[in-house]
Amino acid sequence: MDTKKRTPFFRIPAVQTLIASLLCILLGLIVGYIALLLINPTGAWGAITSIVKNFWNYPNLNQQLRYLGNTLVKTAPLLMCSLSVLFAYKVGLFNIGAAGQYVAGAGAALYCALSLHLPWYVCMIAAAVAGALLGCISGLLKAYRNVNEVISCIMLNWIGLYTVNSILSSVKDPTSPYTLGLANTNPGAIMPSLGINKLFTNNRYTTLAIPLAILIAVLVWLVLSKTRLGYELKATGMNKNAAKYAGMREKYNIILTMGIAGALAGLGAAMFYLSGYEQWSVTQSSVPAMGFNGIAAAFLGGLHPIGTIFSSFFIQQITDGGGYVDMTMYSSDISDFISSLIIYLCGFVLFFRQFMNSRLNRRDELKLKGGDR
Amino acid sequence: MENQYAIEMLNITKRFPGIIANDNITLQLRKGEIHALLGENGAGKSTLMSVLFGLYQPEEGTIKKDGKVVSIKNPNDATALGIGMVHQHFKLVECFTVLDNIILGVEPTKGGFLQKDEARKKVLALSERYGLQIDPDAKIEDITVGMQQRTEILKMLYRDNEILIFDEPTAVLTPQEIDELMQIMRNLAAEGKSILFISHKLAEIMAVADRCSVLRKGKYIGTVDTKDTTVEALSAMMVGRDVNFHVEKADKTPGDVVLKVEGMTVASKVHKNNAVKNVSFEVRAGEIVCIAGIDGNGQTETVYGLTGLEPLVSGKITLCGKDITRAPIRERSLTGMSHIPEDRHKHGLVLDYTLEDNIVLQRYFEPEFTRHGLLQRKNIRAYAERLIEDYDIRSGQGPVTTARSMSGGNQQKAIVAREIDKAPQLLVAVQPTRGLDVGAIENIHKQIVAQRDAGKAVLLVSLEMDEVMDVSDRILVMYEGEIVGELDPKATTAEEMGLYMAGAKRKEM
Numbered sequence: 001m002d003t004k005k006r007t008p009f010f011r012i013p014a015v016q017t018l019i020a021s022l023l024c025i026l027l028g029l030i031v032g033y034i035a036l037l038l039i040n041p042t043g044a045w046g047a048i049t050s051i052v053k054n055f056w057n058y059p060n061l062n063q064q065l066r067y068l069g070n071t072l073v074k075t076a077p078l079l080m081c082s083l084s085v086l087f088a089y090k091v092g093l094f095n096i097g098a099a100g101q102y103v104a105g106a107g108a109a110l111y112c113a114l115s116l117h118l119p120w121y122v123c124m125i126a127a128a129v130a131g132a133l134l135g136c137i138s139g140l141l142k143a144y145r146n147v148n149e150v151i152s153c154i155m156l157n158w159i160g161l162y163t164v165n166s167i168l169s170s171v172k173d174p175t176s177p178y179t180l181g182l183a184n185t186n187p188g189a190i191m192p193s194l195g196i197n198k199l200f201t202n203n204r205y206t207t208l209a210i211p212l213a214i215l216i217a218v219l220v221w222l223v224l225s226k227t228r229l230g231y232e233l234k235a236t237g238m239n240k241n242a243a244k245y246a247g248m249r250e251k252y253n254i255i256l257t258m259g260i261a262g263a264l265a266g267l268g269a270a271m272f273y274l275s276g277y278e279q280w281s282v283t284q285s286s287v288p289a290m291g292f293n294g295i296a297a298a299f300l301g302g303l304h305p306i307g308t309i310f311s312s313f314f315i316q317q318i319t320d321g322g323g324y325v326d327m328t329m330y331s332s333d334i335s336d337f338i339s340s341l342i343i344y345l346c347g348f349v350l351f352f353r354q355f356m357n358s359r360l361n362r363r364d365e366l367k368l369k370g371g372d373r
Numbered sequence: 374m375e376n377q378y379a380i381e382m383l384n385i386t387k388r389f390p391g392i393i394a395n396d397n398i399t400l401q402l403r404k405g406e407i408h409a410l411l412g413e414n415g416a417g418k419s420t421l422m423s424v425l426f427g428l429y430q431p432e433e434g435t436i437k438k439d440g441k442v443v444s445i446k447n448p449n450d451a452t453a454l455g456i457g458m459v460h461q462h463f464k465l466v467e468c469f470t471v472l473d474n475i476i477l478g479v480e481p482t483k484g485g486f487l488q489k490d491e492a493r494k495k496v497l498a499l500s501e502r503y504g505l506q507i508d509p510d511a512k513i514e515d516i517t518v519g520m521q522q523r524t525e526i527l528k529m530l531y532r533d534n535e536i537l538i539f540d541e542p543t544a545v546l547t548p549q550e551i552d553e554l555m556q557i558m559r560n561l562a563a564e565g566k567s568i569l570f571i572s573h574k575l576a577e578i579m580a581v582a583d584r585c586s587v588l589r590k591g592k593y594i595g596t597v598d599t600k601d602t603t604v605e606a607l608s609a610m611m612v613g614r615d616v617n618f619h620v621e622k623a624d625k626t627p628g629d630v631v632l633k634v635e636g637m638t639v640a641s642k643v644h645k646n647n648a649v650k651n652v653s654f655e656v657r658a659g660e661i662v663c664i665a666g667i668d669g670n671g672q673t674e675t676v677y678g679l680t681g682l683e684p685l686v687s688g689k690i691t692l693c694g695k696d697i698t699r700a701p702i703r704e705r706s707l708t709g710m711s712h713i714p715e716d717r718h719k720h721g722l723v724l725d726y727t728l729e730d731n732i733v734l735q736r737y738f739e740p741e742f743t744r745h746g747l748l749q750r751k752n753i754r755a756y757a758e759r760l761i762e763d764y765d766i767r768s769g770q771g772p773v774t775t776a777r778s779m780s781g782g783n784q785q786k787a788i789v790a791r792e793i794d795k796a797p798q799l800l801v802a803v804q805p806t807r808g809l810d811v812g813a814i815e816n817i818h819k820q821i822v823a824q825r826d827a828g829k830a831v832l833l834v835s836l837e838m839d840e841v842m843d844v845s846d847r848i849l850v851m852y853e854g855e856i857v858g859e860l861d862p863k864a865t866t867a868e869e870m871g872l873y874m875a876g877a878k879r880k881e882m
Contacts, residue, residue, distance in 0.1 A: 228746050238726065239722070246734045
């Protein structure tokens with residue numbers, strides 16, 4: 001005797017998330033625009049539009065496609081990092097260590113490629129394993145010693161960075177702080193393009209990584225929603241006590257989750273560095289932003305694997321777009337400043353959703369009271 | 374003529390959706406007396422105290438202080454009126470000293486700097502005057518529970534509170550500490566403080582209180598002078614003689630032993646003593662064994678030990694002839710144990726999962742529901758729909774309703790359905806009817822009796838007198854972590870059981 005009521009349009013979670021995400025983007029752009037106005041009013045509109053346009057800043061289609069390709073090359077690892085954050089989040093863990101797991105993946109992939117001269121797929125597996133191991137450390141500490149995963153992750157980020165720096169020093173180009181180029185040292189370690197480069201005006205960095213990352217996003221979605229593993233992990237995340245009561249191994253689940261999250265981030269690093277787009281600088285003293293941006297992408301995507309595909313692209317779009325700001329009017333750091341401002345505001349999705357819900361609740365209450373009278 | 378009452382709560386009525394927690398209750402506390410408030414769990418004691426502290430606003434009734442009507446809108450108002458309380462679970466900062474805890478919130482300062490010397494003098498003077506021995510510089514985490522309690526009492530005295538409420542203060546104390554506390558309470562009363570003593574331990578009430586007010590099921594039963602009454606009479610007032618409805622139950626001879634517990638000891642999470650001490654019992658096929666007792670006497674921990682939620686300190690558990698002392702929870706479940714947990718929100722349900730996902734919570738891994746790691750959604754839906762039909766679980770959207778949005782009774786029905794339908798050999802049901810309305814209670818009692826009639830072993834843990842007397846075939850009474858009596862519900866009375874529950878009587882087991 002269930003009276004099936006249809007959920008009101010604005011109550012559908014997907015609709016709410018979409019609206020909240022778009023609101024965040026809009027708010028980010030407005031605040032970014034205001035910041036630009038304050039710094040130099042004359043160039044502000046031009047600057048904010050070139051950030052949003054990114055590859056559309058180029059006049060002809062071939063160039064646009066080529067630079068779209070570049071953005072996609074960096075979207076793939078970002079998507080992987082955001083999946084890493086999202087996966088842990090579904091199990092009630094905040095994986096701020098995606099950055100460090102990404103670093104570990106980069107180190108393992110490049111070492112296997114440049115020092116051991118292994119083919120690309122082995123390098124990828126190595127990257128996933130390295131990321132997983134780093135993730136498992138946080139998981140173990142959390143499960144058995146109740147160490148907050150945020151703390152251990154942050155510390156491991158730095159441990160990972162300097163370890164990787166020293167390991168990769170052995171495969172460094174003698175004349176620069178960067179690792180050796182893949183194309184000269186071990187072309188077999190570059191991920192195959194499978195003709196994808198043809199779509200992007202022969203952009204040689206566009207490889208299998210792009211469709212693979214999307215495929216993995218779909219896979220993560222399937223695992224979380226359709227499998228027994230996803231059922232167990234989500235139950236653990238939502239109610240640890242009930243999971244224990246139902247005989248799930250909640251400690252094992254925590255470790256497994258961090259391992260999988262680490263593997264995703266590690267794979268992301270392999271997708272980027274095995275494209276040959278960039279080399280690793282062994283003198284870098286800050287953890288690459290990819291992992292942290294992954295947090296913003298995960299939230300902007302409404303914590304849904306499919307949503308993160310789009311949010312990752314958007315965040316990469318504005319990050320790259322920052323490079324097209326007129327440097328005669330703004331200092332060279334402005335691009336990072338504006339894009340990080342926007343990314344920061346992207347984290348407000350959950351806040352907006354809550355706000356929307358409380359507004360809806362209040363409206364319903366008023367209606368109810370009105371009905372009583 | 375001066376008003377003789379320090380505080381009066383007159384004709385207080387507080388309703389919650391579906392239940393009247395306080396129904397026309399009157400409580401008058403005389404100046405300088407120790408007044409006990411007695412009642413079973415759910416009798417309305419906590420609600421009444423919450424009204425006094427301004428946490429709830431009553432629908433009807435007035436509160437008077439020294440004969441004048443006062444309005445208590447929030448706990449700050451209560452504090453301003455000089456009402457203080459020692460909670461059952463202390464509210465102390467573990468890593469602060471005794472002195473720091475006492476002055477917390479009312480620190481004497483000069484120009485932003487703490488003036489502890491002044492505070493120390495006052496605290497030591499108070500401690501001298503009332504015989505409350507403390508070490509002001511000891512850290513809370515290092516001192517005994519008794520001393521922690523004295524710190525709580527000093528907190529009230531430091532704030533010049535005139536009306537002191539003790540919420541089940543003896544629950545966590547050793548017998549010697551209880552004696553000390555009684556003496557302290559007498560000292561306080563002699564110095565003119567008015568004390569409200571919430572308890573269900575009859576012996577203590579008789580020993581220390583001047584008068585006693587009794588609540589039962591939200592109703593005010595009466596107030597008596599302790600010198601004119603007996604433990605038996607108080608017990609009768611507390612539990613009530615009339616039984617609301619009777620559970621239909623045929624006689625049945627128990628079969629083989631299904632569950633055997635030998636010398637089980639389980640540690641406590643709250644205090645350093647063991648919560649369950651060397652407990653042994655058996656449950657046979659086709660019988661309902663009920664563990665009765667006042668809340669907090671080790672029943673919860675007994676169940677945690679049995680079901681595997683907590684490890685045992687020592688002892689042995691055998692289920693269906695298999696040693697499950699160290700078995701993981703899943704293995705216990707597969708061996709034939711079902712568990713209706715005490716706290717359905719904490720353990721029983723994943724509230725943000727749908728009803729159907731909660732219904733398969735104990736069986737999702739079976740081949741019917743998982744194949745090659747993939748959930749068989751169709752089978753899960755069909756199974757959930759069958760249980761919803763069979764057990765009359767009502768919800769807004771059927772199997773896809775979020776468990777959180779369901780009523781408590783239907784949440785409980787879902788858990789009962791899940792645990793019974795997996796065809797256990799042993800059903801452990803902990804307070805299965807807590808917070809439910811009469812209809813739902815009847816339904817769940819029928820289900821439990823049906824399990825027994827089908828030859829299953831049932832271990833029922835209950836705080837409700839009626840439930841214990843009506844449903845069980847055999848009663849084990851727990852008191853302070855031990856089984857102090859085994860009773861036959863047909864041969865015993867609520868009064869006799871009350872004596873065992875309050876620790877006034879015990880059989881050598």
